[in-house]
Amino acid sequence: MVLLTPTWREYELIDTGGGEKLERFGKYVLRRPEPQAVWQRSISETEWNNLAHATFKREKDQQKDSEKGRWVLKQGMPDKWFIEYHWNTLNIKLRMGLTAFKHVGVFPEQAENWNFIYDCIQNSKVTNPRTLNLFAYTGGASLAAKAAGADVVHVDAVRQVINWSAENQEASNISGIRWVVEDVMKYVRRELKRGKTYHGIILDPPAYGHGPEGEKWMLEEGVDELIKICSQLLEPTSSFLVINFYSMGFSALIAESLMKSHFPNVNTYELGELYFPDRSGKKLPLGVFLRFYR
Secondary structure, X not given: OEEEOOOOOOEEEEEEEOOEEEEEEOOEEEEEEOOOOOOOOOOOHHHHHHHOOEEEEEOHHHOOXXXXXXXXXXXXXXXXXXXXXXXXXXXXXXXXXXOOOOOOOOOHHHHHHHHHHHHHHHOOOOOOOEEEEEOOOOOHHHHHHHHHOOEEEEEEOOHHHHXXXXXXHHHOOOOOOEXXXXXXXXXXXXXXXXXOOEOEEEEOOOOEEEOOOOOEEEHHHHHHHHHHHHHHXXXXXXXXXXXXXXXXXXXXXXXXXXXXXXXXXXXXXEEEEEEEEOOOOXXXXXXXXXXXXX
C-alpha cells in the first residue's frame, strides 16, 4: 500500500476542512465542497473568502444532493480557462470549467496515473500500443497515452464531456484519439465479441451514472463483470492496467481482490491512495488505485 501525490506547478491544495477545500488551478482559486475534509481548517473564514475567486454554493432545494449547485464568481473571474501539465516530456493543456455539479473538468490527483501510463507506453516493446480509456471524462489519461505514442480509444457516455475532451486534445496539439459516446458495459461486451484486444486499459468508474440511452451504472453491481471482461480484452504480455476508484467506501483492497480474481497470474502490482497535502500538511484522500505492467 502506497500513498502517491503528483507534483504539479499549476495546481495547489491551499487548505481543507469543514467539509470544503480551497484549491488553486493556474491563477484562480476555487472553493468547493469536499465531504472527506472532516477536520478543522488551518486558515480563517475571512482568508478563505479573500483568496477564493469562485465559490460553489449548494442550491437551497438541493441540500440532499451534495453535487448540485451554482458558482458565485468574483468580478473578473472567467467560467473557462486553461491550465498546463508538464512531466518529463509530457506536455498537455486542460480546459477548466465551472459546472453545476461542482466538478471543474480535471481531477488533478490523476496526474500520478498519467505519469504511469505515459511511462508504460514509452517503454513498451509494441509500436502504437492499443489503449482503451473507459469512463474517460475529459481525457487527461487519453492525452497522456496518445502523447506517448498509443493508439487510443476514449469511451464516455456523455457527449458534452467528449466535446470537452476534444477541446483538450486540440489545445495540447495532439490528434488522432478515437472518441466513442456509448455506455461502457455495452462497448466492452461488444469488443469482447469482436475478439478485440488492447495493450492498455484505464478504468475510472463512478459510483453511479447513466448511459446515453438511459442505461444505469452502479459501481458495486457492475464492477466485477467489468474487470472480468477487461481481463479478457487485455493482452497477456506487454500490457498495463490502471484501476481508479473515488467512490467513498471503496478501498484499495477491493481493487486488489478484484484484480486477484480476474488476473490471478499478476504478481507484481502497485496499489494505494492518491492524495494532496494542503499548505499545513493535512493529507486529503482523493481516490484509491491499483495498477500493473506485465
